[in-house]
Amino acid sequence: MTVIVTESLSKRFPRVTALDRLSVDVGPGVTGLVGANGAGKSTLIKILLGLSPASEGRAEVLGLDVATEGAAIRERVGYMPEHDCLPPDVSATEFVVHMARMSGLPATAARERTADTLRHVGLYEERYRPIGGYSTGMKQRVKLAQALVHDPQLVFLDEPTNGLDPVGRDEMLGLIRRIHTDFGISVLVTSHLLGELERTCDHVVVVDGGKLLRSSSTREFTQTTTTLAIEVTDSDEHPDGTRAVREALAARGLDTHDGSGLPGAGRILLLTAEGEETYDVVRDVVADLGLGLVRMEQRRHHISEVFHDGADHANAPAAGHAQHAAADHAHHPKEAAGHGG
Numbered sequence: 001m002t003v004i005v006t007e008s009l010s011k012r013f014p015r016v017t018a019l020d021r022l023s024v025d026v027g028p029g030v031t032g033l034v035g036a037n038g039a040g041k042s043t044l045i046k047i048l049l050g051l052s053p054a055s056e057g058r059a060e061v062l063g064l065d066v067a068t069e070g071a072a073i074r075e076r077v078g079y080m081p082e083h084d085c086l087p088p089d090v091s092a093t094e095f096v097v098h099m100a101r102m103s104g105l106p107a108t109a110a111r112e113r114t115a116d117t118l119r120h121v122g123l124y125e126e127r128y129r130p131i132g133g134y135s136t137g138m139k140q141r142v143k144l145a146q147a148l149v150h151d152p153q154l155v156f157l158d159e160p161t162n163g164l165d166p167v168g169r170d171e172m173l174g175l176i177r178r179i180h181t182d183f184g185i186s187v188l189v190t191s192h193l194l195g196e197l198e199r200t201c202d203h204v205v206v207v208d209g210g211k212l213l214r215s216s217s218t219r220e221f222t223q224t225t226t227t228l229a230i231e232v233t234d235s236d237e238h239p240d241g242t243r244a245v246r247e248a249l250a251a252r253g254l255d256t257h258d259g260s261g262l263p264g265a266g267r268i269l270l271l272t273a274e275g276e277e278t279y280d281v282v283r284d285v286v287a288d289l290g291l292g293l294v295r296m297e298q299r300r301h302h303i304s305e306v307f308h309d310g311a312d313h314a315n316a317p318a319a320g321h322a323q324h325a326a327a328d329h330a331h332h333p334k335e336a337a338g339h340g341g
């Protein structure tokens with residue numbers, strides 16, 4: 001089953017091509033839409049909601065054509081916009097009831113759904129206070145609640161973790177996950193932080209400069225590679241065990257490189273496994289030297305690496321954006337800690 005499908009979708013503004021022949025299929029579940037600032041994520045969401053016409057190509061959301069059935073799409077889809085767009089003088093309850101009524105719910109149902117939804121996103125007593133006094137995290141929760149209040153089949157969340165501290169981020173990511181597990185609502189969530197989508201999404205779509213860089217399941221993104229990480233002990237005979245193993249492997253035609261940048265760098269050797277026999281060669285070499293094998297494991301890919309891979313394929317224009325996104329990723333201390341491990 002397909003929730004969203006786009007075929008050669010383009011959006012050109014006078015000075016910039018925001019989307020460039022984007023063709024992608026999105027299934028049910030939680031899907032991350034990743035890209036640097038300006039990659040075209042918000043533009044795509046507006047086209048999918050039928051709020052902004054595409055310059056070329058076509059798209060369907062829940063089987064409905066975005067060009068002609070925008071109103072029907074918006075009945076079935078919730079939207080959490082990126083920017084702060086909340087009225088400061090009303091309470092969360094008043095605002096969300098209003099949005100529920102706008103979606104066509106009768107007054108009583110709107111009040112009940114509002115109470116349930118605000119509780120679900122973690123707003124309790126505060127919901128009666130004016131929104132102007134809320135923290136960023138509380139405002140994000142109000143925006144999320146208004147996207148969910150009319151019980152949509154699908155929600156578009158545009159940068160829902162923007163402006164949140166690491167704890168707030170984790171809470172928001174947990175909420176997003178539960179939108180799907182508790183209610184069966186499919187989610188399209190955008191972010192320029194790659195690491196957080198790796199933890200939250202079933203599927204990830206990467207866009208760069210309006211073009212599709214990659215679309216695959218999170219599992220495929222992070223699947224084990226054929227890179228082996230090896231760590232060995234030292235001995236009296238070989239006080240630098242790592243070096244001894246490196247030389248012995250080189251003598252058998254296996255090149256290694258050091259794991260610089262990885263935790264424990266200096267003691268870790270990385271090599272590409274050519275097949276099962278590589279494992280045997282490593283074990284033999286380590287045993288012959290009389291050293292202990294502390295670990296030998298396959299290294300996992302991280303989503304951020306797709307940017308480096310993708311930039312290689314997509315050539316120069318994409319690379320600038322890609323590095324920007326990857327750099328954002330590295331600047332977030334939590335993400336950086338998980339990077340490359």
Ligand SMILES: Nc1ncnc2c1ncn2[C@@H]1O[C@H](COP(=O)(O)OP(=O)(O)OP(=O)(O)O)[C@@H](O)[C@H]1O
Pocket residue numbers: 013014016017018035036037038039040041042043044082159
């Ligand atoms: N209404 C508009 N008129 C002209 N250019 C626009 C308009 N909306 C977006 N753009 C441009 O299109 C490109 C894609 O913008 P878009 O907002 O879709 O990116 P994004 O990936 O959502 O990034 P961000 O997270 O910063 O919003 C940018 O270069 C932006 O300046």
